[in-house]
Amino acid sequence: MDLYAEEIISHYEHPHNKGKLDAENATFHEHNPLCGDEITIHLHIDNGRVDRISFEGNGCAISMGTASMLTDFIKGKTLEEVEKMGVSTVIDLLGIDPGPGRLKCATLSLKTLKEAIFVYEHKSVDSGTRNL
Amino acid sequence: MTLSQNSEYFAGESLNVDRIRRDFPELSVKVNGNRLVYLDSAATSQKPMQVIRAVDEFYSRYNANIHRGVYKIAEEATAAYTESKEKVARLINANGIEEIVYVRNATEAINLVALGWAAHNISKGDHILISEMEHHSNIVPWIILSNRAGAVLDYVEIDKSTGLLDDNSLHENLEKSPKLVAITQASNVLGTINDVKQIAKLAHKRGAKVLVDAAQSVPHMKVDVRDIDSDFFAFSGHKMLAPTGIGVLHAKAEILDRMEPVFGGGDMIKSVEYHSYTPNDLPWKFEAGTANIEGGIGLGAAVDYLNMLGMDRIRRHEMEITKYALERLQDVSNVTVYGPSLDMLESRVGVVSFSLDDVHPHDVATIFDRDGVAIRAGHHCAMPLVTKVIGKPALSRMSFYMYNGNDDVDAAVKAIGEVKKIFRIK
Ligand SMILES: Cc1ncc(COP(=O)(O)O)c(C=O)c1O
Numbered sequence: 001m002d003l004y005a006e007e008i009i010s011h012y013e014h015p016h017n018k019g020k021l022d023a024e025n026a027t028f029h030e031h032n033p034l035c036g037d038e039i040t041i042h043l044h045i046d047n048g049r050v051d052r053i054s055f056e057g058n059g060c061a062i063s064m065g066t067a068s069m070l071t072d073f074i075k076g077k078t079l080e081e082v083e084k085m086g087v088s089t090v091i092d093l094l095g096i097d098p099g100p101g102r103l104k105c106a107t108l109s110l111k112t113l114k115e116a117i118f119v120y121e122h123k124s125v126d127s128g129t130r131n132l
Numbered sequence: 133m134t135l136s137q138n139s140e141y142f143a144g145e146s147l148n149v150d151r152i153r154r155d156f157p158e159l160s161v162k163v164n165g166n167r168l169v170y171l172d173s174a175a176t177s178q179k180p181m182q183v184i185r186a187v188d189e190f191y192s193r194y195n196a197n198i199h200r201g202v203y204k205i206a207e208e209a210t211a212a213y214t215e216s217k218e219k220v221a222r223l224i225n226a227n228g229i230e231e232i233v234y235v236r237n238a239t240e241a242i243n244l245v246a247l248g249w250a251a252h253n254i255s256k257g258d259h260i261l262i263s264e265m266e267h268h269s270n271i272v273p274w275i276i277l278s279n280r281a282g283a284v285l286d287y288v289e290i291d292k293s294t295g296l297l298d299d300n301s302l303h304e305n306l307e308k309s310p311k312l313v314a315i316t317q318a319s320n321v322l323g324t325i326n327d328v329k330q331i332a333k334l335a336h337k338r339g340a341k342v343l344v345d346a347a348q349s350v351p352h353m354k355v356d357v358r359d360i361d362s363d364f365f366a367f368s369g370h371k372m373l374a375p376t377g378i379g380v381l382h383a384k385a386e387i388l389d390r391m392e393p394v395f396g397g398g399d400m401i402k403s404v405e406y407h408s409y410t411p412n413d414l415p416w417k418f419e420a421g422t423a424n425i426e427g428g429i430g431l432g433a434a435v436d437y438l439n440m441l442g443m444d445r446i447r448r449h450e451m452e453i454t455k456y457a458l459e460r461l462q463d464v465s466n467v468t469v470y471g472p473s474l475d476m477l478e479s480r481v482g483v484v485s486f487s488l489d490d491v492h493p494h495d496v497a498t499i500f501d502r503d504g505v506a507i508r509a510g511h512h513c514a515m516p517l518v519t520k521v522i523g524k525p526a527l528s529r530m531s532f533y534m535y536n537g538n539d540d541v542d543a544a545v546k547a548i549g550e551v552k553k554i555f556r557i558k
Pocket of ligand 1: 174175237238239240267269270316318319320345347348368513
């Protein structure tokens with residue numbers, strides 16, 4: 001499997017779920033100081049589930065491509081399911097471990113998503129999420 | 133050590149890169165099955181065997197604390213550390229070692245000036261002048277200080293058509309009679325060499341003190357602090373073949389005499405009483421606690437190596453590679469190069485920043501890495517320059533040193549081809 005496989009490049013060039021969301025009830029903004037990648041996750045949470053999700057931002061193919069894939073994957077998941085997600089979720093989506101130099105790019109969207117959910121639930125952000 | 137008449141290092145007036153590479157163990161490491169093509173010396177340089185051995189020898193043969201022991205190996209360690217300062221003083225043409233303060237890096241040197249000099253000499257309403265092409269290490273200490281003191285931080289603008297500092301903007305800002313002018317001698321993003329001697333002359337006329345960030349100049353060209361007439365001059369050992377954790381603040385002795393120490397402790401005093409102390413002589417007054425002895429010794433060996441090749445030869449060699457790189461990149465479609473153009477090579481160090489269509493530099497660098505080509509991607513710790521002046525979130529950068537050759541540029545140009553293939557760019 002190649003980090004720059006067709007799939008991620010195509011998600012990067014034609015992202016899914018990109019833009020704002022009407023009637024969002026959770027959102028979070030993150031920024032990767034290393035690369036300058038930026039992302040905002042918008043969520044509509046209904047009945048303990050991710051009903052709708054979108055993202056805005058700019059950055060490298062890995063961070064933006066993963067954001068597109070992750071937002072597809074997240075739709076309909078319960079908040080408990082999302083809270084349990086971590087690095088392996090992202091590696092499974094990509095089909096490859098991007099390596100220490102690029103892992104932060106790949107996990108940026110998941111980190112932001114989880115932070116949005118913790119804030120929505122009035123919980124403090126757990127250590128696993130902080131260190132994503 | 134007689135590193136001098138080693139003719140095998142030269143090919144006529146030029147450097148023999150093949151011979152030089154053999155001194156750098158890291159350069160024979162394989163990356164993904166390829167030769168390591170190291171194009172990130174502006175971030176940190178590789179280290180020659182001569183430096184690694186000097187550090188090794190210190191720990192295996194005469195490891196002892198300095199300035200304290202009266203036994204033989206302590207005397208040897210003290211002598212080696214002091215001798216390193218003598219070498220550094222000669223390299224930059226300082227008056228003597230009393231002006232050579234060892235710190236961790238250029239960043240610490242600049243912060244030492246902010247805390248030890250500026251905090252006591254800059255007050256509410258005073259101006260501090262820096263430029264738009266500064267590294268964060270020559271921006272953030274001045275933001276912190278001006279916030280604390282109520283001073284005003286001004287920026288000399290960049291002339292975007294040339295990549296040089298804008299003369300009008302310099303003159304306008306000097307009209308405000310800043311207390312301090314802090315400017316880089318060479319930009320780590322644009323490669324621009326600033327005429328710091330001329331800037332110092334103008335700044336001194338307005339009564340300012342002058343700090344030169346020499347992190348990207350000292351490793352690559354001959355510098356002369358007395359000719360420049362800088363008051364403060366900061367650089368890092370790790371960018372000039374020495375270990376990490378050792379850097380230099382040069383300052384005029386009469387300024388250091390009047391400057392308050394920032395750190396107190398052992399080694400920086402002559403005597404201590406209950407409620408007072410007498411500071412040590414220069415430069416030791418500014419070096420509290422046990423020094424980075426291995427770093428100092430490594431830096432001495434690094435200066436020997438640079439002298440063996442000759443700073444002028446190193447500079448010429450890097451200009452040739454830079455010229456070759458600019459020429460090759462000119463012919464690659466969708467590549468934009470930043471900084472002074474080919475006809476201004478004299479005003480450029482061996483730093484070539486570029487962007488490739490809209491491809492994010494981190495993707496560029498990752499794809500380069502597959503071919504073993506190490507380049508830097510990011511905002512290069514110069515966010516005002518990269519994001520505001522140039523207007524990009526990040527850039528890709530290759531930078532050269534004495535161990536690079538045109539073959540390294542060729543490898544980079546080939547890697548650009550691979551990036552284009554993946555991102556379907558012409
Ligand atoms: C122009 C310039 N100034 C200062 C620094 C800071 O050097 P250090 O991180 O070694 O303190 C750098 C390092 O990248 C630089 O390029």
